[in-house]
Amino acid sequence: MESQVIVVTSGKGGVGKTTTSANVGTGLAKLGKKVCLIDTDIGLRNLDVVMGLENRIVYNLVDVVEGSCRVKQALIRDKRHPGLYLMPSAQTRDKSAVSPGQMVKVIEHLKEQFEYIILDCPAGIEQGFQNAIAGADRALVVTTPEVSAIRDADRIIGLLEANGFKQMDLIINRLRTDMVRKGDMMSAQDVVDILAIPLIGIIPDDENVVIATNQGEPLVGSDSPAGQAYANVVLRVEGKEVPFINFEKGISFWTKVTGIFHKA
């Protein structure tokens, strides 16, 4: 099976890697793809809760690597979406429990049955990051329009390049158009200019993301701004050309005029 292995990474913590992994994975499954999500954050697992699958964990990634169980036994099937599986991380171990070589082996095995393997990368650039990128051939770099997140994203892009990554796409998360308009937040274009990699998604700051996480059900495809934006990311991951949503629609003519002055 021709499969794509995508790592979702950011450098900085708390910018939305796990949310993005959950939504992109779920979205691809909704399109009928066979998807495996892997939580590579050993010691701080989160993807299971965001996916609402925390009660069904028996075995995890470390068990697979250590040979305590077969790969199939560690995969949790998401009953809501046929074709969607999660391999959870271990909560009671640390990063050194897995090596990049072992990750590559597990991924090679999974490639036989999945079209997409999505790796949720831990924050930082240490071994957890090295493990997550080892078996991947493509990256989604998540950032928010903030100085600290952008700086870390730039560092991550440099490291991915050094590791031979050819395809890296940028997701700008938690954008607030009202603040951009006032000149108090960098626009998506500003961030793209700085990081200089292709843009694959702009996710507006949306309280529905918090609600969806509370419920353990990714909001991709739902009738909310972030749900729509994630649905478009999924289509772009699939290689389709989708125009970016203009979240500014509905703004009065006057605001647009003063907006021009702000830029001057």
Add this chain to the structure above:
Amino acid sequence: MRHFFRRKSSCEIAKGRLKILLISDRVNCSPEMMELIKTDIAKVISKYMKIDAENMEIQISTVGGKSGKGAGGKHPVLYANIPILDVSAQEHAINLK
């Protein structure tokens, strides 16, 4: 029309800071190394003219930021700002001989 007289927006400030920050991050130049470069430059220039080494500044940046890719421009430039105290340079140079 208050906007015309407004100070720099926080977005502009963020962009400016990032531009400088990312270049030094990318060049991977430690502050210690920058300090060494600075003292060496001061030494060389002092051979020819009297400078204010205390107040000189060096910084890595891009060419006017107009390289088409913003801070993503691939050619960083080292700027040195060296205050000259005495321009009667020749005299100084001759003394060295």
